[in-house]
Amino acid sequence: MKTxxxxxxxxxEVQPASxxxxxxxxxFGAASAVVFxxxxxxxxxxxxxxxxxxxxxxxxxxxxDFRTEVFASTLSALASSLSPQLILFPTTTRTRELxxxxxxxxxxxxxxxxxxxxxxxxxxxxxxxxxxxKLFEKTSGxxxxxxxxxRGRAFPKPEREAGKAGTITxxxxxxxxxxxxxxxxxxxxxxxLNDAGIIVSGGRGVSNNPSLQAPAGLDEKQTEVWxxxxxxxxxxxxxxxxxxxxxxxxxxxDAGYIPYSNQVGQTGKVVAPDLYIAxxxxxxxxxxxxxxxxxxxxxxxxxxxxxxxxxxxxGVVGDLFxxxxxxxxxxxKKLGK
Amino acid sequence: xxxxxxxxxxPDSEAKxxxxxxxxxxxxxxxxxxxxxxxxxxxxxxQKEATNGTVTALCIGPASAKDALKHALxxxxxxxxxxxxxxxxxxxxxxxxARVLAxxxxxxxxxxxxxxxxxxxxxxxxxxxxxxxxxGWPMLGLAGQIKVEAGSVSVERVIEEGRQSIKAKxxxxxxxxxSIGEPRYPSFMGIRxxxxxxxxxxxxxxxxxxxxxxxxxxxxxxSPAVRDMAVEIIxxxxxxxIADKLADKxxxxxxx
Ligand SMILES: Cc1cc2nc3c(=O)[nH]c(=O)nc-3n(C[C@H](O)[C@H](O)[C@H](O)COP(=O)(O)OP(=O)(O)OC[C@H]3O[C@@H](n4cnc5c(N)ncnc54)[C@H](O)[C@@H]3O)c2cc1C
Ligand SMILES: Nc1ncnc2c1ncn2[C@@H]1O[C@H](COP(=O)(O)O)[C@@H](O)[C@H]1O
Numbered sequence: 077m078k079t080x081x082x083x084x085x086x087x088x089e090v091q092p093a094s095x096x097x098x099x100x101x102x103x104f105g106a107a108s109a110v111v112f113x114x115x116x117x118x119x120x121x122x123x124x125x126x127x128x129x130x131x132x133x134x135x136x137x138x139x140x141d142f143r144t145e146v147f148a149s150t151l152s153a154l155a156s157s158l159s160p161q162l163i164l165f166p167t168t169t170r171t172r173e174l175x176x177x178x179x180x181x182x183x184x185x186x187x188x189x190x191x192x193x194x195x196x197x198x199x200x201x202x203x204x205x206x207x208x209x210k211l212f213e214k215t216s217g218x219x220x221x222x223x224x225x226x227r228g229r230a231f232p233k234p235e236r237e238a239g240k241a242g243t244i245t246x247x248x249x250x251x252x253x254x255x256x257x258x259x260x261x262x263x264x265x266x267x268x269l270n271d272a273g274i275i276v277s278g279g280r281g282v283s284n285n286p287s288l289q290a291p292a293g294l295d296e297k298q299t300e301v302w303x304x305x306x307x308x309x310x311x312x313x314x315x316x317x318x319x320x321x322x323x324x325x326x327x328x329x330d331a332g333y334i335p336y337s338n339q340v341g342q343t344g345k346v347v348a349p350d351l352y353i354a355x356x357x358x359x360x361x362x363x364x365x366x367x368x369x370x371x372x373x374x375x376x377x378x379x380x381x382x383x384x385x386x387x388x389x390x391g392v393v394g395d396l397f398x399x400x401x402x403x404x405x406x407x408x409k410k411l412g413k
Numbered sequence: 414x415x416x417x418x419x420x421x422x423x424p425d426s427e428a429k430x431x432x433x434x435x436x437x438x439x440x441x442x443x444x445x446x447x448x449x450x451x452x453x454x455x456x457x458x459x460q461k462e463a464t465n466g467t468v469t470a471l472c473i474g475p476a477s478a479k480d481a482l483k484h485a486l487x488x489x490x491x492x493x494x495x496x497x498x499x500x501x502x503x504x505x506x507x508x509x510x511a512r513v514l515a516x517x518x519x520x521x522x523x524x525x526x527x528x529x530x531x532x533x534x535x536x537x538x539x540x541x542x543x544x545x546x547x548x549g550w551p552m553l554g555l556a557g558q559i560k561v562e563a564g565s566v567s568v569e570r571v572i573e574e575g576r577q578s579i580k581a582k583x584x585x586x587x588x589x590x591x592s593i594g595e596p597r598y599p600s601f602m603g604i605r606x607x608x609x610x611x612x613x614x615x616x617x618x619x620x621x622x623x624x625x626x627x628x629x630x631x632x633x634x635x636s637p638a639v640r641d642m643a644v645e646i647i648x649x650x651x652x653x654x655i656a657d658k659l660a661d662k663x664x665x666x667x668x669x
Contacts, residue, residue, distance in 0.1 A: 086574045143579070144542060144552050169572045173554050176542035179508055185628035186508070188537045201632060207534055210430040211437065214633040254551035255581035258567065263575035270573060274669065318669065326591075336557065336592045337571065342426060343449065343530075343591045350668040361427055368637065372668050374659070375644075388644045390662055392655055402656035410660055411669075 077104045077195060080132070080163045082151065083111045083123055084171050086142070090119060092233065092271040093166030095126045097226050099234035101164050102127045104195055110154065110163075112147055112249070114140040124242040127234050131242065132158075136249035141257040142170050148177035149250035155182055155221065162200065167225040168270075175223045185217025191230045191369075200224070208342055208365040227369075228270045229348040263337055267321040274320030275349045275370075277340055278396075279363075280327040281356015281377065282307025285397045304333035307397065311355055314404040317413055323347065325357045341366035355396040359384025376400060414466035414561060414583075417523040418457040418490065419514055419540070420450035422474050422481035423533040432634040437534075446481040449529030451596035454485045456559055456589040457527040458597065464561055467491045469521055473501060473513055479612050486607035487599030493610065494521060498617045500624035507535070509625035511543035516620040518548065525566060528588040530555060541588040551581035557592030 079101040083094040101107035109123035109131045120131040134150050151174065155163065163178075165171040167189055179186035191212070192203035201216050202224055269275060283304035290299040308322070315322045323340040324333070340347055342362040348369035355376045357363060364387060367373060375388040376399045385391045392399050407413070424430060428442030446454075457468045469492040470485035472478050482493035496517050505513070518526055528541035545552035553559075556568035557576065567580040571590050599607070617624060647662065649655040663669065 086572070089574070091573070141577075144545075144554065148546070169555055169570075172538045173542040173552060176507070176539040177546040177552070179539070179628075180511065180543050180546040183628075185506075186537075186539060187629070188539065205637075206536060206634075207424070207430045207437070208426065208536065209637065211432050212635045212637060213631050214635070215629050215631045217628055218630060219628050255553065255579045258578040258580050260574075260578070261569075261576040268573060329591075330595075336590070337573075337575070339591070342533075343452075351663065365426070372663075372666055374663065380646075385644045385646075387642055389642065389666070390659060391644045391646050392659060393646060393648075394652070394655070398652045399656065402652040403659060406653070406656040406660040410664060 077162055077198070078160045079104055079107045080110050080155070080160045081107055081128070082163060082165045082171060082174070083109050083119060084166050084168050085113065085119055088113070088116070088119065090122065091166050091168050093168070093226060093228035096228070096231045096233050097164040097166050098123065098126050098128060100193065100226065100231045102234065108132055108160070110151065112139045112150055120244045125236045125238060125240045127237070129242060131244045132247050133244055134247050134249040138249050138251040138253065143253040143255050143257065144170070144173040144177055145255070146250055146253040147174050148181060149252050152178050152181035153250060154247055159221070161198070161221060163221070163223050165223070165225040167227055171225050175225055179223055182221055184219035184221040184223060186223040187215055187217065188225045190224050190226045193224065209346070209368040227348065263335065267319065269321045269323055269338070269340065269345050269347050272321035272347065272349050274315070274318045274351045275323045275340070275347055276311050276315040276318065276320055276353045276355065277323035277325065277357060278308050278311040278328055278334070278355050279325035279357030280331065281396055282311065282328060282333060283331070284356065301332055304328065304331065307356070308334055310397065310400045310404070314353070314400055314407070317404050317407050317411065318351070320349070320351070325363050354384050354388070355400055357384055358382045359387065414460065414464040414525060415523045416457045416460055416466055416468045417518055417521060417526045418450070418454045418468055418470050418485060419526060419528050420453060420470055420472050420481055420485055421447045421532050422472065422478040423447045426533060432636055435634055437634060444477060444480065446484045447529055447532050449531055449533070452589045452591060452593050453527045453529040454488050454490060455596040456556070456587070456593045458489045459594065460525060460559060460561055469494060469523070471514065471517055471521065472496070473505070473510055476614070482612055483607040483610065484599065486610050487603040488597055489603060493612045495612055495614045496620070497614050498624070500617055504627040505625070506627045506629045507537050507539040508543050509627055510540050511547050512622065512625045513617070513620065514540070514544045515547040516622050517615065518544070520620060524583045525561070526586050528586065530588055530590050541586055545586035548586065551585045553579055553581060553585055553587045556587050556589045559587060559589070559593070
């Protein structure tokens, strides 16, 4: 199967699921990596090191910032001239829109969030979650070309072979952007939720420590937020000991304890860590929608009847302000940190 | 400014959705407006207020989807249109929906169309960008904030790495995320108005199009493997003892 893999990046930082897509493509045969941007030599080299047989690069100032229209036109033109049968993408905010537009241009099928792909002969069958992961469907495209975006952490990441060489071919860029980028406000996220192997999350419970004495002069709401920040500090310390990311429930986001980009769940992020530690989170169905693919859930909650315990492997019924720092200390000792 | 909010009707997120004989069922759970599309209506209403404009809610679906449109009317939308046609069966994929929506958008006329982030049932998150492509309009996706000024729209797009501010000329397609603001509750007056509203139903021939061909075939629907998840509650005499036991248990599972 003639396969292209679109390598998604933000200012040169590659979304790791791009490499997972490349590894998957290699398991089907030869794979060409596709890299768009301005000054992307390093990414092209990395693609070869992660196993691409060749790299197709559109390196042009018109592709400096991701804008869906111009990236789509560039990719659609490339696909029309080289006729791949499959283009794989990591699933990211950018590639959903990119694949969407290319599917219109090329009049072909597009399938998102693949968690498994089978190929029999020339027929590709994709497994993907529907109804927030309550069900899975197997679906196939009827067109000669298919576009598939894969879920992060659903496929293994290939080994990187330093210094592996290969052909890098320049391809033309289009210049039909319909929007201009006015600026960025890049978050200090540390480990990103999307590709985190470990996530420690806090919920409304992180503000519930009445004995914490807030600095003078704060009103009631500010005191609550201040307390929550102390709680999230504990959550963050445990995450950092474990090399993980910090997540949150929507209640914590809505109350202004932490930015929306940390939210896990139906209207936040769907994550797939090996370990998910939920602290002071009740386990509402919309929160659970975000963690169905977690391999193991651990819950710390004061309320023994909290629904989060129904999906947890291990639980502690207790105060997170006591348990989380103790757990952090225990891991520090055991991991030699 | 004339604004359209695209909404779909889906089973409630609390519903126990199951697969039975290749069919999806959700018992007697109600069908509701797609929760992501409540944000779309909210975003559209904010721009209606900012520009002294109008909002039309637009939905493709069966006759029962009028209830979802009524919810949008009760929230404050001025008009609603349902596109319903026997030729639009389950087989409508996102590209097909985009073609139908684009035709309806052109018939209604709009300077801005607001979408939700994704549907709860299909969850593809593709339709907005596909509609933009069919219309040839700019796509400003995943907006946490929208500002309209002198024929242009600027949005703060919420991406993995933070926020990206982008700007484009109207008309444009925008999709929104939760940061746009909590969807307002329907007011008493709104509910009364909505309950009396006559919602026009357009067929494909009203739109001058035929049913789009589907590009996808579904061969199976499965329930996820159930995990035997008997939680083991870790207890002990002191927090240190509990933490020590729990850390050992987690390490033994080799997830680190
Ligand atoms: C359309 C829609 C979409 C939604 N999307 C999302 C989403 O994406 N993500 C999401 O998370 N939610 C989402 N929700 C909200 C969801 O329904 C819940 O309201 C939310 O998840 C609750 O957050 P929480 O568990 O932090 O708060 P709560 O339900 O208030 O739970 C707090 C928990 O903390 C425990 N606690 C309190 N103090 C302590 C302490 N000191 N130590 C230990 N435990 C303590 C309590 O026992 C309680 O169980 C959505 C809702 C709707 C309607
Ligand atoms: N049948 C429909 N009628 C109107 N709008 C729709 C329909 N299906 C999808 N949409 C819009 O497209 C968005 C993305 O849908 P999807 O691509 O299916 O995840 C939704 O949040 C809606 O705003």
